[in-house]
Amino acid sequence: MNEMFRDKIDISLTVNGEPVEGRVPAGQHLVDFLRGALGLTGAHASCEHGVCGACTIKVNGEAVRGCLMLAAQADGADIWTVEGLSDQGTIKDLQDAFVARNALQCGFCTPGMLVAIDELLGKEGVPSRAEIREHLSGNYCRCTGYEAIVDAVETVARARAQKGAA
């Protein structure tokens, strides 16, 4: 059976728009591949069992836990991390709103927050504060008490809707 099962797997994928290849251990988390092999340390490995949301990244357009997906499963995937989203400028208004509203203190949860919020803001309509809270229920912040984060998201959602309407 050992011919069927590999302890090292060759993968090729796209990360932040760039083609990437790697040979990964069978049990390696995707977030550890991104951090260790690629030096993309924006997504944080924290609770490592899917509860805190600090490792949130985008896989094929959807927010995903980087600690609940194996690097081996990412073969052929299109992955975006907070670094790529920042470089693209697509979340600049959100990042500015985080600063303006003091929506971070230590900043540890912020990359995961931004990626999770990016998915929410990509949907139609302006989310209510309750919907924002619900969407971010899987992203822990131990500094802000969330109020300022919800403020920032709400501000950007409204501004984008106004811009779209104008």
Next chain:
Amino acid sequence: MKASAGGYARASSLRDALEMLAASDGSGRVLAGGQSLIAAMNLRLSAGDFLIDISRVGELAGVSETADSLRIGALTPHAEIGRNPLIRHHATLLSQAVEFIAHAAIRNRGTIGGALAHADPAAEFPACVLALGATLHVEGLNGTRDIRAEDFFQDIFETAIEDGEILTGLSVPKAGADERQVIEEVARRSGDYALAGVCLVKRTGGHRVSLFSVGPKPILAKNAMAALDRGDVEGAVEALKAEIDPPSDTQASAAYRRHLAGVLLRRAAARIEGGNA
């Protein structure tokens, strides 16, 4: 913690996966969305498994309909269950349940087949398929089997899936024109496992009530169903409390879970009949 895996193989077809499972000699583990399995590996509740990744097996994905039922592929993600028009129309209980399951990022990758095969007694989908009277489809190298939801869940994390078999999907009867389906649960925080939960289906043939997080497996509350058929909600609540034996743990005492189950049934009945609870 970091996960420990003995090895990894990606299946290209169901047949391929079944052959890998047979060759793994009991140490193979089927990996789909991984939202429970990889978490368990990270907590070292499971270590050294030979992972058979079925997440690319196209024949296990998708939702289709026949005249009187829906066929839902095992690999259908929770998020898709929540937005799929066929499921929202014909099996709304499943769509409603999605809102209670974990968080958005987990719902993007977790699959209904994975949740059913994992059979966490606190999870929503097992109780939903029990209330709906669904049929689960499994396949092994020797052929396929259809298993009624009533017979599928056996104990904590234990199902009727045998060694060498993979859950391929489920069939859910389409709701009748006057059928109502609701799910109610109480959890301490959004996305947490429920302290107790109730699924209620009212169809022409009678009521069906299932509960989760009140025992080692989802429970069909037959005495409560009979009382509801007689139009006796309070009788149903009393019957329900008598036919469950919930555990006490750090989250909730048995007495509190039993109380919650009654409250939730009252709320579910009120939502179906109209009025307040």
